[in-house]
Amino acid sequence: MANQEILIEAKALVKRYGDFTAVNGIDFQVRKGESFGFLGPNGAGKSTTMRIIAATLTRTSGDISILGKDPEKFGPEIKAHLGVVPQTDNLDNALTVEENLYIYGRYFGLSKKFIKPKIEELLDFAQLVEKRDVKVEALSGGMKRRLTIARALVSEPEILMLDEPTTGLDPQARHILWDRLFRLKEQGVTLLITTHYMDEAEQLCDRLMVMDKGSIMAEDSPAGLIKSYSTKEVLEVRFGSDRNAVVAPQLKEMCERIEVLPDRILLYAEDGESLLHELGQKGLHPLTSLVRRSSLEDVFLRLTGRTLID
Amino acid sequence: MIVDNAVAIAQSRRGHFAEGSYSGRAHVLLERSLMAFRNSAWLAVLSGFFEPVLYLFSFGYGLGHLIGKIPLQNGHIVSYAAYIAPGLLATSAMNGAIYDSTWNVFWKIKFDRIYQSMLQTSLGSVDVALGEISWALLRGFAYAVGFMCVVVPAGLITNWWAVMAIPSAVLIAFGFASVGMAITSCFSTFQQMDLINIAMLPMFLFSGSFYPLTVYPGYLQGFLKALPLWQAISLVRDFTLGMVSWGILWHVLYFVVMISIGVTFTAKRLTKLFLR
Numbered sequence: 001m002a003n004q005e006i007l008i009e010a011k012a013l014v015k016r017y018g019d020f021t022a023v024n025g026i027d028f029q030v031r032k033g034e035s036f037g038f039l040g041p042n043g044a045g046k047s048t049t050m051r052i053i054a055a056t057l058t059r060t061s062g063d064i065s066i067l068g069k070d071p072e073k074f075g076p077e078i079k080a081h082l083g084v085v086p087q088t089d090n091l092d093n094a095l096t097v098e099e100n101l102y103i104y105g106r107y108f109g110l111s112k113k114f115i116k117p118k119i120e121e122l123l124d125f126a127q128l129v130e131k132r133d134v135k136v137e138a139l140s141g142g143m144k145r146r147l148t149i150a151r152a153l154v155s156e157p158e159i160l161m162l163d164e165p166t167t168g169l170d171p172q173a174r175h176i177l178w179d180r181l182f183r184l185k186e187q188g189v190t191l192l193i194t195t196h197y198m199d200e201a202e203q204l205c206d207r208l209m210v211m212d213k214g215s216i217m218a219e220d221s222p223a224g225l226i227k228s229y230s231t232k233e234v235l236e237v238r239f240g241s242d243r244n245a246v247v248a249p250q251l252k253e254m255c256e257r258i259e260v261l262p263d264r265i266l267l268y269a270e271d272g273e274s275l276l277h278e279l280g281q282k283g284l285h286p287l288t289s290l291v292r293r294s295s296l297e298d299v300f301l302r303l304t305g306r307t308l309i310d
Numbered sequence: 311m312i313v314d315n316a317v318a319i320a321q322s323r324r325g326h327f328a329e330g331s332y333s334g335r336a337h338v339l340l341e342r343s344l345m346a347f348r349n350s351a352w353l354a355v356l357s358g359f360f361e362p363v364l365y366l367f368s369f370g371y372g373l374g375h376l377i378g379k380i381p382l383q384n385g386h387i388v389s390y391a392a393y394i395a396p397g398l399l400a401t402s403a404m405n406g407a408i409y410d411s412t413w414n415v416f417w418k419i420k421f422d423r424i425y426q427s428m429l430q431t432s433l434g435s436v437d438v439a440l441g442e443i444s445w446a447l448l449r450g451f452a453y454a455v456g457f458m459c460v461v462v463p464a465g466l467i468t469n470w471w472a473v474m475a476i477p478s479a480v481l482i483a484f485g486f487a488s489v490g491m492a493i494t495s496c497f498s499t500f501q502q503m504d505l506i507n508i509a510m511l512p513m514f515l516f517s518g519s520f521y522p523l524t525v526y527p528g529y530l531q532g533f534l535k536a537l538p539l540w541q542a543i544s545l546v547r548d549f550t551l552g553m554v555s556w557g558i559l560w561h562v563l564y565f566v567v568m569i570s571i572g573v574t575f576t577a578k579r580l581t582k583l584f585l586r
Contacts, residue, residue, distance in 0.1 A: 056430055057586055076333055077317060079431055080321075086426070086430070090423035092342070092424055093422050094349055106341060107432070108319065108433075109316070109319040111314055135349070155431070157316075
């Protein structure tokens with residue numbers, strides 16, 4: 001991946017709305033065939049960055065190039081390179097599933113002859129063959145998302161951009177969607193994903209940029225981030241809301257790092273079980289305890305002092 | 311040769327007129343409107359045809375019975391129905407265009423986010439503005455033809471100049487649609503949208519559809535003549551009643567200016583709304 005061609009490159013990218021800085025001087029590169037994720041809570045500047053890349057938002061300062069082109073100079077050309085799946089579905093409710101795919105291809109200037117067979121392929125990909133003549137309004141949330149993704153693929157884009165692809169979907173619909181995105185990744189489509197779900201980021205992304213308040217906190221593979229910013233395991237303990245704060249100083253000395261959350265305490269250690277055993281020996285008996293592997297949530301907590309989803 | 315590659319198509323626009331905001335594909339918006347029309351919008355469009363016809367029968371024949379004949383400036387005498395028919399035609403062209411370009415557009419901007427989806431493709435804001443306005447224009451054309459199919463057999467049209475009422479209706483629809491869409495693109499609440507209705511009704515009642523403006527004092531006449539509906543009615547009436555003179559060109563010019571301002575402003579607003 002490292003020696004692949006660079007498709008997107010941002011340098012000191014800034015976006016301000018009046019006094020508010022949404023994106024605060026970020027640098028990043030996305031290479032061909034990569035699946036690149038922006039991970040961060042709401043308001044981190046992920047969607048703003050995505051819109052600047054998609055040439056639907058102008059930047060305040062800094063540089064950005066997509067396939068060597070400046071989006072402010074070559075907007076329509078860049079949009080022709082991209083497939084966009086926005087955060088909120090913007091399908092055409094007056095049209096059927098099939099018509100949505102067709103007209104979207106027409107917006108790019110593609111011919112009927114080109115689009116017709118493409119529709120068959122995409123309906124199959126999105127598992128919407130039986131729904132082809134149904135009006136979009138009647139589709140479930142998961143189907144709408146799949147259609148939005150299929151629609152973005154009509155123009156055979158080099159880069160597919162997905163802004164919070166599974167927000168608002170039930171677990172089953174999310175897994176179907178992940179499966180579809182994974183297939184695209186296997187086909188070599190470059191994916192750009194924003195998410196505030198760590199499981200999504202771990203599943204889909206080769207490389208992640210952790211963002212908070214418009215800045216980049218860290219950048220690496222999901223496994224690399226966990227390795228650099230967290231321990232192998234985490235012991236979660238609850239002593240009851242009053243006692244959590246009381247026992248915290250004592251716990252602090254027993255492990256690498258500790259995070260006191262309102263409802264529980266996270267203890268970072270290489271071996272969670274043995275730490276729990278040690279706690280018992282010192283007469284500390286939590287009401288509940290859980291040993292788990294470190295996740296991106298822990299990385300985020302370490303980097304920002306906050307949880308991803310408030 | 312047909313190039314079926316989105317990037318190559320976009321690249322071919324380099325150096326063309328309004329590169330970046332116009333891709334030369336406003337017609338695909340018409341294609342979309344036609345599909346949406348087939349699916350459901352046809353009922354709303356059909357109702358727009360009956361509106362002037364109902365007015366014509368109620369006012370033209372009902373009220374016309376009491377009013378009798380109307381003497382024109384050129385010395386001709388016409389029935390009251392023939393006098394108000396052009397006003398109703400111009401009004402229906404206006405109403406169709408306004409409905410399409412205000413409430414429909416408002417809905418598309420605010421709830422369906424259709425323009426957002428269009429502008430994330432290689433279409434430009436000028437394509438969207440022109441395409442949407444052109445649909446209103448087609449509607450104006452259909453209403454004019456439909457209305458003619460009623461008034462000609464009814465004997466309300468007696469000269470060949472009346473054919474020109476059809477392109478006039480298209481021009482009128484174009485003018486109202488471009489300004490309607492421009493205004494709508496600035497509105498964000500239902501309350502603001504109601505202002506449009508508040509402005510439309512008095513304009514319809516007082517712009518000379520049912521009687522000449524000469525009943526008003528001079529200053530009021532001047533004000534009403536500056537309104538687009540009076541310009542529209544005069545344009546159509548001059549043709550249907552055969553009162554043709556070079557003066558008609560002023561009405562045409564009025565609409566050409568209205569269209570240019572409306573389209574330019576709409577494209578600018580769409581850019582501001584969706585491509586900041």
